Amino acid sequence: MYRLRNWLISDNGVSEEDMLQNGNRLMTGNGYLGYRGTVSEAEPSWMPAVIVSGLYDRQGDLWREPVNAPDCLYAKLFVRDEPLMASGENVLSHEQTLDFRYGIYSRETSWTVDGVSVTLHAERITDICNVHRLCMKYAISADAPVTITLKQGINCAVHDLNGPHLGNFRLDKDEKNGLLVLDADTLEKAVPLSVACTVDVAGDVVCGTEVSGEGAFHVYTIKADKDKRFDFFVYGAVYSGADTAEDCGVKARETALSSLAEGWESILSGHRKKWDEIWLKGDVIIEGDDYAQHALRYSLYHLHSIAPRHAKSLSVPARGLSGQTYKGAVFWDTEMFISPYFLCTEPDLVARFIRYRIHTLPGAKRKASEYGYRGAFYAWESQESGDDACSLFNVTDVFTGRPVRTYFRDKQIHISADIVHAIRTYINVTGDTEILKEGAMEVILECARFFLSYLYYSPEHDRYELLDVTGPDEYHERVNNNAFTNRIVFSVFETVQTCVDLLKKQDGGFIEKLFAELSFDTDMAFMHEVMKKFYLPQPDSGNVIEQFDHYFKLEDCSLDTVKSRLCDPREYWGGANGVAGNTQIIKQADVVLMLVLFGNEYSDEIKRANLAYYEPRTEHGSSLSNCMYAQLSCASGNSEWAYPFFIKTAEIDITGTSKQFAGGIYIGGTHPAANGGAWMTAVQGFCGFSMNDGKISCKPRLPEKWKRVVFSVVYNGEHIEVTVTKDGYSLCMK
């Protein structure tokens, strides 16, 4: 059972399901490494993982997925060859805790062995200062004499969804300084990966080493007794060829040894200081609602623990660094749900996300070309090269075990528009047009070109249309004129115009040169024609916007009816044969998302009408859904209605009650998009905060019990504290 307190979340569960949940719930990370919140003696089936950002591998013809590094903080206790496990029957007490202010994981477990009580207290961090560093304090005590064995070192028996991913293992040990080193290569592209660890031990112990196919370990014999404590300090390091051109093995050895030299207390102190700095800009204070306060901070913690501050060009996967689900891939989540928070608090991070899209532009162009289009069709599931990791058969039929043809990869064309939207917003807020010259302008033009090559003209209606697409509501594949998609694609064309105008005002002929390089003049002329006759679905007489052509003709039944038709709880709801596919039941915000993004263009009446129409028809089967309904409800004047949707979003990684399977595929993990959605709802929704075209403003519509909200934004390089009450708001330079 989990417990949420001020900056702390704990759980005392010991079942395998608890272990899985806590792996997500208590995870630590620093944007480079993600260390799941599992105990250090975890069995592979508990899914322990050390995820290395930006490093992917393919096993055979299975999906490419992130590489799980050998675990250098692995540690397991034995008494007379019997292991002491958190799940053991001899456990007296067990609790794991995450201090999410400082990203410190701790666990305390006591066992009784032959009447003797043995206690382990461990703490660990995924260092946020030196992102290659993993450190652990591991303290053992007992209330009577007992001989305990500790096996600690680099465990290669890692869990993988589609593994293994490493080969060419080379294990090394340096008896002199207790260093253990593993060098290995990924299987697909032979990218080197090195893991090192060393140990500082306070107490009188006997040490040997054990090297096997399972890894390299120190084996300590500990003569424990009453009032004696044995403190082990483990210093680990991880490097991969995906993030350094230097020798990974050398770097890992150096880092482990320099950490040993620096020591736990100093490292921990630096780590805490850095987290203090993060919260200085990143915290949101909610007065009057402790649960919302804790849940929101916890959400923001998750965002910071995956923020790629170490890399100039990197993005965040849709499941963060919490494991291998969703192929460790970057989705639109980054641009649409995660960027808004960082744009207001650490805009440099958004620039990194944009640069990731710039450097994956060749992959996006390859994808467009593969489908017979021009320009850039960004990957629905993007890994290091920008080629699409998404399979054409992304779901399994639970009745036949056969793969189901899905159209996430082929038809979710809005991804290219989402990226342009994020660039446009970034420029609007930061005024940084340099990013355009770094490659973002090329991204914008190639995305526009993709849509120009994708669209069709309807002579019957004298308009340009987007046919055969899949919108945010993935349950309805291959639809025509998805309102959201059409609107955001139109926004791409608008962005081209805006950015061209911006750049033309500057010196240097950059845009003229780029147009010439890309031969964009013809496209530009055609784009202007298209903009005159581009189809944007409009509200009907009841103010409701049809999600796509003929959506209103689909069976209009309740969510309960659709659920009652399920023959297996793990069935995929969408697509041609899914229970929702031929009804008006949708997976997530779609028209509602459009109304949030383009709120200025629609009246409150329209917003309310669409909320009222679509919400009862929405499964909220995606973690991206609730926050959009909440925001639109705030925007149209009903914060109380929005509140439970906010809570569901903010607590998603606390409760762990989100969908764990879709069409037979495990999809568990953390939910950075919902984490970002919680911030959006609190700050943009309830506080009505906006930062557009050089102007900061708030339009408070706080929930009943919220007294005051305080948050920070960075604007024009200035750090501004915003205080919002029910009646107004104030800004304060810091």
Next chain:
Amino acid sequence: MYRLRNWLISDNGVSEEDMLQNGNRLMTGNGYLGYRGTVSEAEPSWMPAVIVSGLYDRQGDLWREPVNAPDCLYAKLFVRDEPLMASGENVLSHEQTLDFRYGIYSRETSWTVDGVSVTLHAERITDICNVHRLCMKYAISADAPVTITLKQGINCAVHDLNGPHLGNFRLDKDEKNGLLVLDADTLEKAVPLSVACTVDVAGDVVCGTEVSGEGAFHVYTIKADKDKRFDFFVYGAVYSGADTAEDCGVKARETALSSLAEGWESILSGHRKKWDEIWLKGDVIIEGDDYAQHALRYSLYHLHSIAPRHAKSLSVPARGLSGQTYKGAVFWDTEMFISPYFLCTEPDLVARFIRYRIHTLPGAKRKASEYGYRGAFYAWESQESGDDACSLFNVTDVFTGRPVRTYFRDKQIHISADIVHAIRTYINVTGDTEILKEGAMEVILECARFFLSYLYYSPEHDRYELLDVTGPDEYHERVNNNAFTNRIVFSVFETVQTCVDLLKKQDGGFIEKLFAELSFDTDMAFMHEVMKKFYLPQPDSGNVIEQFDHYFKLEDCSLDTVKSRLCDPREYWGGANGVAGNTQIIKQADVVLMLVLFGNEYSDEIKRANLAYYEPRTEHGSSLSNCMYAQLSCASGNSEWAYPFFIKTAEIDITGTSKQFAGGIYIGGTHPAANGGAWMTAVQGFCGFSMNDGKISCKPRLPEKWKRVVFSVVYNGEHIEVTVTKDGYSLCMK
């Protein structure tokens, strides 16, 4: 086991499966009534049926289907209350035979009861002179004294797939002349249906009557003995409000009584004479190949037994009058597979088919409008009004029992073009332009208008395209630019032009007036623009035409591989989740059909390349497939390769080995399209016969063992006998 001889087909099977098969195999019909080839004592589960052409009904929200009339030739024998059934354990011998020269069904069954042998010999016809008439001779004998009871009359306990369909039953009897009458109404539209019968009995029998909820019956007590024969002559009549405005009950009574007055021998003689006339024009003689001869004649028999000679405007269902499968609906089968034979032999029948499409034009316009298009979108499954009987969920998922969304109804837009193709061919062969003025020109224009409102312009490729369609290969739904569909739609535009030119040459300003009435001028101008840039997929470097956009990118696996993936033999192969849907395995001729229809436009090389590519990838899951492969193979010079495909087509209703289930739905019945396909292959394929633009010609390419083929055609009102040998051909006026 069936036996095929000269004009005779027999079967001695007595299992329930045999009964089902023989219902199709031995059926008789006259274009108005279809009487399944079941024994007169058939149980409902053996699916006896008297199908009334053009009469449909809906039970609840089940599919509309043809009405099965109460059976007035029902007869059952009893000895001491024990029924004598063809399937009984006391059967000594049993055989049923169809004389398909004269459409005479007969059966002979002997039973042994208490050591006595009882023999029944029965013959029946579905009178081809007076189509409302059903007649039966029923002869009983025994080899020793025995008392037999015969129950004969109108049996209302009919089998229905989606029934019952009749209510408001009124039973009447007239002791004086032994008349039994049933009047009833259909449930949905209260269309009256009347059935009458009377009996002439030769022999000393005692008669009573029995009227119950099951029907109205005469009950005869027969004292049988050696050398005594009891002959019963039963005269039945069926009328429905769908085919007469007169009182059905009166008409049925009159017909039964006048038949009684006329007598069996006279009626039979008239019936045989009429069949002789039919074969005079309709027969095809194949010398040197008895099996092919019998199979082809048997195929032609089936076509004649459903030819609607009695009605000015009527078509034939895809399963003929063999039952209620396929909803008794008219498909493209009529225009593309059945019309060619009749066009050459009895073109008046084709005019009736065309008039059926003329009078169902309002239904086709309603369908177009329902989907947001203009013009006429003909029903995929057409019943009496032309509204589409096809459901949006036309198949059942065998794993979940849930309906599967199919796109037969929505996307098989080629149906409207197929109808125009048939009209164009009819005019080309007959020169009858009057049909255009009867409404066919309006059909052509409205079909063209439908396609003009359906198509899109691709700015990227500067061409007009047909998106989101389903071609003849129904396994691949919702594809773009299906080569067959694009070509035949282009042919619609060509036909508009041709027919407009034809009519303009005539007096009366008909076409000008029609254009004005239909406001077609704008459409015409646009049509001309479209024709300049209409996309017709072309052969690739290997001369193969891609079936639709990106077909070649689908998994290219073998038919066996696809079959091996089936988890249930009754699974539907097509659509989004079917085993074939995401592979290159196709259901039936698609590109190949196009190459047959538009053969003049493609070289033999192209024909051979496409045959070689597509045949191994074709399931031939439709009875429409084999004949097209056979024809194309003939056309490109390989008759021997074509021969087995011809045989499969010609024997389909003999062997009864076609698919009986698709996605859990029973689809058994006769196969008129294959029957027509057998003629096309023999005459147009092997004889290379064509009748185009005022010229008859043959290009013989007979299979090795065929010595000579003789057939008739009607041309410019003249009856011409065509004799084809391996070396040449001759024409002879008759």
